[in-house]
Amino acid sequence: MKYGGTNMQDARAVRHSASLAARSIREGVKVVVVVSAMAGVTNQLLKLADAAQSGDIASANDEIAAMRTRHFTAAQELGAAPDSDTVREIREMHETLRQAVYGVYLLRELTPRSRDLIVAFGERLSAPLMKLALEQDGLRAHHLSGGEAGIVTDTHFGNARPLPGTYERIKDRLSGLLSAGVTPVVAGFMGETEKGAITTLGRGGTDFSATIIGKALSATEVWGWKDVDGVMSADPRVVADARNVDVLSYGEVMELAYFGAKVLHPLAVTPLQDSGIPLRLKNSADPDFAGTLVQAEPRDEAGHPVKAVTAIRNVSIINVSGAGVLGIPEVIASVFDAIARENVTLLMVSQSSSMSNVSLAVQTVDAERTLNALRAGVSLELKVEQQDHVAVLAIVGSGMRGQKGVSARLFTALAAADVNILMISQGSSELNVSVAVEAEHVDEATRAVHAAFNLGKSVIA
Numbered sequence: 001m002k003y004g005g006t007n008m009q010d011a012r013a014v015r016h017s018a019s020l021a022a023r024s025i026r027e028g029v030k031v032v033v034v035v036s037a038m039a040g041v042t043n044q045l046l047k048l049a050d051a052a053q054s055g056d057i058a059s060a061n062d063e064i065a066a067m068r069t070r071h072f073t074a075a076q077e078l079g080a081a082p083d084s085d086t087v088r089e090i091r092e093m094h095e096t097l098r099q100a101v102y103g104v105y106l107l108r109e110l111t112p113r114s115r116d117l118i119v120a121f122g123e124r125l126s127a128p129l130m131k132l133a134l135e136q137d138g139l140r141a142h143h144l145s146g147g148e149a150g151i152v153t154d155t156h157f158g159n160a161r162p163l164p165g166t167y168e169r170i171k172d173r174l175s176g177l178l179s180a181g182v183t184p185v186v187a188g189f190m191g192e193t194e195k196g197a198i199t200t201l202g203r204g205g206t207d208f209s210a211t212i213i214g215k216a217l218s219a220t221e222v223w224g225w226k227d228v229d230g231v232m233s234a235d236p237r238v239v240a241d242a243r244n245v246d247v248l249s250y251g252e253v254m255e256l257a258y259f260g261a262k263v264l265h266p267l268a269v270t271p272l273q274d275s276g277i278p279l280r281l282k283n284s285a286d287p288d289f290a291g292t293l294v295q296a297e298p299r300d301e302a303g304h305p306v307k308a309v310t311a312i313r314n315v316s317i318i319n320v321s322g323a324g325v326l327g328i329p330e331v332i333a334s335v336f337d338a339i340a341r342e343n344v345t346l347l348m349v350s351q352s353s354s355m356s357n358v359s360l361a362v363q364t365v366d367a368e369r370t371l372n373a374l375r376a377g378v379s380l381e382l383k384v385e386q387q388d389h390v391a392v393l394a395i396v397g398s399g400m401r402g403q404k405g406v407s408a409r410l411f412t413a414l415a416a417a418d419v420n421i422l423m424i425s426q427g428s429s430e431l432n433v434s435v436a437v438e439a440e441h442v443d444e445a446t447r448a449v450h451a452a453f454n455l456g457k458s459v460i461a
């Protein structure tokens, strides 16, 4: 069972989260609990690390002090005595965090490795709180960091991937606890390299920690507790009548997560794919509601080829052009080589059939790196231009496979909403169609598309 930031945000939320796990444990289910940082803490840690690097140690220390008060208050409200293990552990972790941040300040250097060490404290500080709440509920529990739980990763700090040996190691580390009737509480989002350096799995990575552990233990199911009814037909903050999607395939949920549905880490289902372990996303405020079941096979409803619409903001389009030049395949190869070297995620690629133009959609944070890599790596004289303030909107659903008219319906809806399309892409898997639009129109575009495919509550429920 995975609990996100909202489900860990204060003592009340932690107590409720623990009660949900306790309910299953009392029914005889063996549960591993995986926790995220309290809501907002990860962003706070990233911000204070940047402040320390830029020499502003006073603000960094103020942020740490505010965070420490939050952790101590939660511990106290959960019933921890001032001389308890929980309070001592929180104090020690905060002291180590303060020292690490001071080191960044002295060196004025924040490497991806030190950033991971700092940012993982969010999850490490949540774990003792959950352990305490489970104990208060009458259960036995033990908390572990990601590394202690056996999550071994590569050295790709900030975006690490589990190494194959991780699964055996997790089984070794957690099976004993489970068979002794002790509930392991694992700090999510983090792992460790083989040499013991702390890594993180990318934003939203606690979902990924949970599925890695689920695979290692051949879990019956992995549950992600959310503050929404599972995966919705659109971001409920944008579309008021978004409704819950009851079943999605691994492939569909990956597309949705990749194209911006914040509800799940894009790689979270990958560990489950071979074994077919189901993932359930459930609302902690309504635990008896089934939520969304994510499984190997899609379930399609006749007449509803699209299941959800989603969007990524803060996108830039990089346009590479030069008449005739791109007709040479080696040049195309060098464009992709340059991008691969920078490890940039391409959201969309489109090439004009004259081969004189390639457009690439990337996150705006990656745009400058992409531009520099292209200018340095592509030898022929090409024009490389950047367009900012773009968003990518995608419709997802396995039911659109072989269905005629889906794109037409999408384009008609966008045209009726007076939204201009900058780029179009459809994979041959036919699980999604994506379009780039001007960022300022993305919300109205999302609502228009949601309505055009009859995804709303009032229509289907």
Ligand SMILES: Nc1ncnc2c1ncn2[C@@H]1O[C@H](COP(=O)(O)OP(=O)(O)O)[C@@H](O)[C@H]1O
Pocket: 003, 004, 005, 006, 007, 036, 204, 225, 226, 227, 228, 230, 231, 232, 233, 234, 235, 236, 237, 260, 261, 262, 263, 264, 308, 310
């Ligand atoms: N298609 C979608 N379905 C469900 N939630 C979505 C979707 N798109 C965006 N969201 C947003 O994602 C949030 C859940 O993500 P997040 O807060 O990261 O989860 P966690 O509870 O794991 O921390 C929801 O509150 C919702 O606002």
Ligand SMILES: N[C@@H](CC(=O)OP(=O)(O)O)C(=O)O
Pocket: 003, 004, 005, 006, 036, 037, 039, 042, 043, 122, 188, 189, 202, 203, 204, 205, 206, 207
């Ligand atoms: N705390 C990390 C990892 C995570 O998964 O968080 P959440 O479950 O609250 O999205 C983040 O903010 O990225």
